[in-house]
Amino acid sequence: MTERSEGMIVERPLKLEYDYTAGLAQSRFLKGLAEGKIIGEKCPVCGKVYVGSRGSCPTDGVPTEGEIEVPAKGTLTTFCVVNVQFAGQSVETPYASGYMLCDGADIALMGLLQEVPIDQVRMGLRVEAVWADELGPTLSSIKYWRPTGEPDADYETYRHHL
Amino acid sequence: MTDVLRAPHALEYTYTRSVGPVVERFFTGLGEHRIQGIKGADGKVIVPPTEYDPHTGESLTEFVDVSDAGCVTTWAWNTDPRPGQPLDRPFAWALIKLDGADTGMLHAVDAGDESTMSTGMRVKARWAADSVADMGALECFEPEAAK
Numbered sequence: 196m197t198e199r200s201e202g203m204i205v206e207r208p209l210k211l212e213y214d215y216t217a218g219l220a221q222s223r224f225l226k227g228l229a230e231g232k233i234i235g236e237k238c239p240v241c242g243k244v245y246v247g248s249r250g251s252c253p254t255d256g257v258p259t260e261g262e263i264e265v266p267a268k269g270t271l272t273t274f275c276v277v278n279v280q281f282a283g284q285s286v287e288t289p290y291a292s293g294y295m296l297c298d299g300a301d302i303a304l305m306g307l308l309q310e311v312p313i314d315q316v317r318m319g320l321r322v323e324a325v326w327a328d329e330l331g332p333t334l335s336s337i338k339y340w341r342p343t344g345e346p347d348a349d350y351e352t353y354r355h356h357l
Numbered sequence: 358m359t360d361v362l363r364a365p366h367a368l369e370y371t372y373t374r375s376v377g378p379v380v381e382r383f384f385t386g387l388g389e390h391r392i393q394g395i396k397g398a399d400g401k402v403i404v405p406p407t408e409y410d411p412h413t414g415e416s417l418t419e420f421v422d423v424s425d426a427g428c429v430t431t432w433a434w435n436t437d438p439r440p441g442q443p444l445d446r447p448f449a450w451a452l453i454k455l456d457g458a459d460t461g462m463l464h465a466v467d468a469g470d471e472s473t474m475s476t477g478m479r480v481k482a483r484w485a486a487d488s489v490a491d492m493g494a495l496e497c498f499e500p501e502a503a504k
Contacts, residue, residue, distance in 0.1 A: 201375055202375050202376065202377065202378060202381050203375065203376045203380075203381040203384060203385075203490070204373060204374065204375055204376075205373070205374060205376055205384075205491060206371075206372070206373055207372045207373070207374055208369060208370065208371045208372060209369065209370045209372060210367060210368070210369040210370075210441070211367070211368040211369070212365065212366075212367050212368075212440075213365070213366040213367070213368070214363065214364075214365055214366075215363065215364055215365070215366040216361060216362075216363045217361060217362040217363065217364075218361060219361060221362070222360065222361050222362040225362055226362070282371065332362055
């Protein structure tokens with residue numbers, strides 16, 4: 196085997212700068228977050244409540260109906276434990292992030308889970324949002340999610356949301 | 358009516374990468390104000406040099422010096438340069454076939470005005486004042502008549 200050196204190394208940062216327009220439905224959702232509320236929108240045909248709605252039901256192709264507040268409390272449906280450090284990471288490893296299905300919602304929100312030992316993180320865990328000190332029209336308004344202490348949700352209640 | 362929210366959103370990846378032996382030699386040459394190509398299996402000179410032959414896939418090793426001047430084979434005028442592009446004023450993106458090369462190299466032509474640009478026009482490299490062994494050494498190309 197021949198010895199290989201690393202050779203020349205270059206920095207090649209790639210930056211994409213967007214001017215993002217949220218649209219009507221997403222703006223309603225984001226403004227809700229600024230008031231400490233999680234706003235969903237319901238499909239008049241299938242009845243599903245979309246959280247972080249884009250304004251239409253992807254199944255039925257009809258506009259959703261605006262502004263249904265769902266509680267900042269729900270069920271952890273699935274999760275991932277992060278053990279690897281990476282650049283720009285703001286949370287100490289190991290930590291878990293997961294999908295939080297608010298009660299009454301049909302789409303889960305992705306979020307960070309805290310105040311629970313990693314080995315106790317499980318599907319069906321009941322969780323609630325901990326809001327940031329300063330709220331704004333951003334998902335960062337939810338600082339993280341933590342267990343409520345309620346008994347775990349039955350698998351049947353969230354099996355269609357995995 | 359709900360107001361629609363709008364915000365800047367930057368997506369950034371901070372890549373650090375190795376360039377490999379062929380590009381390393383190309384970059385090193387640029388730092389010395391030399392442009393090097395590589396001879397393909399069919400004898401044609403590829404600029405910038407590639408590690409492998411584009412047709413046969415075999416490793417290429419025979420470097421060839423080419424001129425820092427050549428012809429524009431095709432071009433497009435960029436009226437609104439974005440941050441990070443070679444020039445901060447309107448310029449042409451062009452494929453430039455350098456004398457001694459058989460392929461076109463993509464670079465910027467500082468032509469001042471679109472009317473100055475034409476297919477087949479002669480251009481020459483403008484080297485950066487402080488040369489580093491990287492693409493930055495080659496600032497841009499400019500119409501040869503301007504020299």
